Amino acid sequence: MDDLSSFCCLNPVCSDLGKRGHGNLTVTARYGPDKTRRMLRCRTCTARFSERKGTPLFDARLPPDKATAVLAHVAEGVGTRKTARLTGVHTDTVTRYTRLAGDHAEAVHDEVVAFSPHDR
Ligand SMILES: [Zn+2]
Structure with missing residues (x-):
C-alpha cells in the first residue's frame, strides 16, 4: 500500500x-x-x-542519486565548478539544480514557518 x-x-x-x-x-x-x-x-x-x-526533481534528467549528490555538495558550501568536477556534471547543470532547489526550499520555508506556533 x-x-x-x-x-x-x-x-x-x-x-x-x-x-x-x-x-x-x-x-x-x-x-x-x-x-x-x-x-x-x-x-x-x-x-x-x-x-x-512541484519538487526540484520534476522533469529532471539526472538520476536521483546524482541530483542528490550535486545538491549535497552545494549545501556543504562546495562551489559550482568544484561540484561539477566532483559529481561529473556540467557547471550549468549545477546552477540549474541549485536554483530549482533554492526556489523549492523558499516555498517550503514559507509554508512551514506560516504554521509554526508563536514564541511565548
Ligand atoms: Zn484535485
Missing part, C-alpha cells in the same frame, strides 16, 4: 487543493526508470499528476 499522506492535489481549481492526507489521491500508474515514479490521481477533480510535480 502506498503512503500518500505527504501528497496533496496540485490543481488550483480543486476544492481539495493543498489538503495533505485527505484520502482523495490514488496511484493510477507507475512510470520512469524501473517504474519507480508514481502517477497520482485526485478523486475530487480527476486531475492526474506526477508525484514529483
